[in-house]
Amino acid sequence: MGVLLNPPEGFAFTAADFAFIRQRIFALAGIRLLDHKDKLVYSRLSRRIRELGLHSFAQYCQLLERQPAEQTHFVNALTTNKTQFFREQHHFAFLAELAERHPAPLRLWSAACSTGEEPYSIAAQLVALGRHQDKVLATDLNTQVLAAAEAGLYDLGDAAAIPQAIRHSGFLKGKGAQAGWMKPRQAVRALVSFRRLNLMDDWPFREPFDVIFCRNVMIYFDKATQSKLLGRFRQHLRAGGYLLLGHAEGMDKGQPGYRSLGHTIWEAV
Ligand SMILES: C[S@@+](CC[C@H](N)C(=O)[O-])C[C@H]1O[C@@H](n2cnc3c(N)ncnc32)[C@H](O)[C@@H]1O
Known part of the structure; x- marks a missing residue:
């Protein structure tokens, strides 16, 4: 799988990483990420990857597999929370x-x-x-x-x-x-x-x-x-x-x- 995104000073993010992340967020929260959500995933999770001192999405995916406690951060990062008072x-x-x-x-x-x-x-x-x-x-x-x-x-x-x-x-x-x-x-x-x-x-x-x-x-x-x-x-x-x-x-x-x-x-x- 090729690199999807790898901006200067950013983290390598491959199609395989994106596929793994989509499968995990669906299994954990029922959230279906469409094909074009790769940039959203990149921006939402890069912050977390930086916080953890990791160097790539592949490393992050491995950590998510090994450490169930990371699932909470993962889900928090990938949910969209837009709301407002008296909406609708x-x-x-x-x-x-x-x-x-x-x-x-x-x-x-x-x-x-x-x-x-x-x-x-x-x-x-x-x-x-x-x-x-x-x-x-x-x-x-x-x-x-x-x-x-x-x-x-x-x-x-x-x-x-x-x-x-x-x-x-x-x-x-x-x-x-x-x-x-x-x-x-x-x-x-x-x-x-x-x-x-x-x-x-x-x-x-x-x-x-x-x-x-x-x-x-x-x-x-x-x-x-x-x-x-x-x-x-x-x-x-x-x-x-x-x-x-x-x-x-x-x-x-x-x-x-x-x-x-x-x-x-x-x-x-
Ligand atoms: C866009 S907000 C909507 C907030 C509010 N209901 C409104 O209409 O303004 C969607 C919320 O759904 C939550 N959410 C997403 N998947 C969920 C799940 N599987 N179980 C419970 N809450 C979930 C998100 O964390 C987020 O806060």
Whole structure:
């Protein structure tokens, strides 16, 4: 296999390395890296290779084989964590409408929560409606983003995406050393618990959820994995519960157990 990339002062990265990395990230996280993602892999993993004092991707692949602990860094480096507060606003309008008619508590799951903007948006929306009994479980595979989510400190610039009334009821502006930052208020934090969970593994839930947000992660999985996941989400939703997917995600007409309500919202039937 030839060298794919070997920039000056960079690390040799061959087609064989890329093939190995694709196979490992698929096995570990269900993430399917397309052919053109070689440059992304190069830039994401070079940092780690430098940190480890290695000299090539081949050395890194060997280390990944030998040291299972490296898998966490590997997965952290290769997941894409882009998110924002109140992303896909129509889902929060739907949540507000649901909260008006549904007795507390609601049991919600933010199934790929990244750095926490999604679960804190859910919780802030609920708290703004006076709901303090609802529970939001927030999970992700990436340990780094989970640590950031638990810390819950955000650039004040991110607040622009939060509806103004909820910005005040749900978040606090930092002062002194925390000037320029904001954090969710205690009432919002209290609704959310974070936990590491790989969607590819078994899920330890006994009680069904009322609402599952699984947004902007299934795009990284292949069709078979997506369909299997949709079936598993259905098993963990109560009948009449809801699954909310990302804007570029959907489900085949033949997928059993759901009825589309439009706007990437599905009702469990
Ligand atoms: C693009 S972010 C989406 C965040 C948020 N749901 C949103 O829509 O703004 C995708 C998240 O999925 C997580 N992820 C990727 N593969 C996963 C897996 N197998 N299990 C759990 N989380 C995974 C990534 O770590 C990342 O934080």
